[in-house]
Amino acid sequence: MSKQLDNAAPVVYSSSKEREYDPHAEDDEYADEIDQREIFDLIRNINDPEHPLTLEQLNVAQEAHIDVDDKNNYVKVRFTPTIPHCSMATLIGLSIRVRLLRALPSRFKVDVQVREGTHASEQAVNKQLSDKERVAAALENSHLLEVVNQCLSSKA
Amino acid sequence: TGHYDRAWCVAWNPSGTLLASASGDKAVRVWGLEGDKWVCKAILEGAHQRTVRSVAWSPCGRFIATGSFDSTACVWVRKEGDYECIATLEGHENEVKAVAWAPSGHLLATCSRDKSVWVWEVEDEGEEYECVAVMQEHTQDVKHVTWHPTLEMLVSSSYDNTLKVYKEEADDWGCVATLEGHTSTVWASAFSCDGSMLASAGDDNTVRIWERGPDVQAGLAFWRGAQPGAWACSCTLSGQHARTVYSVAWSPSNLLASASADDCLRVFKEDPENSKPGERSFSLVASMPKAHTQDVNCVAWNPKTDGLLASCSDDGTVKLWRCVEQQ
Numbered sequence: 001m002s003k004q005l006d007n008a009a010p011v012v013y014s015s016s017k018e019r020e021y022d023p024h025a026e027d028d029e030y031a032d033e034i035d036q037r038e039i040f041d042l043i044r045n046i047n048d049p050e051h052p053l054t055l056e057q058l059n060v061a062q063e064a065h066i067d068v069d070d071k072n073n074y075v076k077v078r079f080t081p082t083i084p085h086c087s088m089a090t091l092i093g094l095s096i097r098v099r100l101l102r103a104l105p106s107r108f109k110v111d112v113q114v115r116e117g118t119h120a121s122e123q124a125v126n127k128q129l130s131d132k133e134r135v136a137a138a139l140e141n142s143h144l145l146e147v148v149n150q151c152l153s154s155k156a
Numbered sequence: 157t158g159h160y161d162r163a164w165c166v167a168w169n170p171s172g173t174l175l176a177s178a179s180g181d182k183a184v185r186v187w188g189l190e191g192d193k194w195v196c197k198a199i200l201e202g203a204h205q206r207t208v209r210s211v212a213w214s215p216c217g218r219f220i221a222t223g224s225f226d227s228t229a230c231v232w233v234r235k236e237g238d239y240e241c242i243a244t245l246e247g248h249e250n251e252v253k254a255v256a257w258a259p260s261g262h263l264l265a266t267c268s269r270d271k272s273v274w275v276w277e278v279e280d281e282g283e284e285y286e287c288v289a290v291m292q293e294h295t296q297d298v299k300h301v302t303w304h305p306t307l308e309m310l311v312s313s314s315y316d317n318t319l320k321v322y323k324e325e326a327d328d329w330g331c332v333a334t335l336e337g338h339t340s341t342v343w344a345s346a347f348s349c350d351g352s353m354l355a356s357a358g359d360d361n362t363v364r365i366w367e368r369g370p371d372v373q374a375g376l377a378f379w380r381g382a383q384p385g386a387w388a389c390s391c392t393l394s395g396q397h398a399r400t401v402y403s404v405a406w407s408p409s410n411l412l413a414s415a416s417a418d419d420c421l422r423v424f425k426e427d428p429e430n431s432k433p434g435e436r437s438f439s440l441v442a443s444m445p446k447a448h449t450q451d452v453n454c455v456a457w458n459p460k461t462d463g464l465l466a467s468c469s470d471d472g473t474v475k476l477w478r479c480v481e482q483q
Contacts, residue, residue: 107449
């Protein structure tokens, strides 16, 4: 692809440390609630569609922009495109949604949205990401699924 | 014998003895009673390459129409206990979202993400289908189509937040009304059995009731300045569902059921004391919290057994409910 990048020189941020070891983690009796950090760990290593960088390194995904209500089975992720006209916003949102769809128990309702005021087509992108029929159809499209899987594949 | 993926749509046959369910597993299952147990009687598969999004029985009960993300609709007929695909309706550019038979059985409507609604004429006793109209009125995905129970009138629901009403006038199908009010995608709509009210299900978490004013304005002040014969929203049911409402259905005794992404089913009934044409009042008469473990995608009342409700869900199950009114 000789396509021009939307954002040729993005600012790169440092990655967070690994999560501290929880002494309860191996105790099966201990009710391990899903929290903000756990969701962040699921999405921070998603690859950006156009840079060899992760969503965390680009500050697209930030722990502070994740809301989790484990009791009420609810997760909301707001992400920040690197530039307001990022044409990849829908693909990034779709990748986050698919990662959570695959990783979280099915009891969770998940909303994935562009963070308020960070994208020119914020409402259109959000509407598309919340339409599960479009998401389902997109994931039956083998080309698109391959692109999403590339974003979700972890680098060695 | 259940579905291997989410169940999108359920539909009863006209005699209420069989229930069809459409799924992301590319198949339709037909369920029927054996003794006192509902069992899977037939599987309609092999014709669609992708998700079967919708299913509908012809008014005669002999045919089943299916709409799929593979951009086609298929018509199946029962042959020796099994179902055979006898026609594939091609023309839509991408995902077919819904199929619906006109009450006469002579017309079939389909709609798609390609923003169009197609009307097909049924020929050769159900073996041939000819497209007689393509309506490109919506600016976005068309999610659903449904027919009026007695008039040859068609209603579509769309991602563009509106519903559109179509009729055939002078041999030409055209849009006669646009219903605006939902603040996000309209997922589906359904006419009450007498055709006097249309209910719609929205991504704005509301159910809305729409009706047409009388053709002659007989001093009806409630019509809020609307033109005679114009459509208006006569009730908005909000605060009842916490997430998107995907489906609505009216029972033969005018109970209105709604299905939502909040995993709940709700049933409403018109409040005769506080209700009149143009300004309807509905109250909640039954509620099934956690009806399913995931989004409920569709509801359908049995046409013969009053109070028997079918629902299906992202959890892959199809459930039957007997609705008992709360006192």
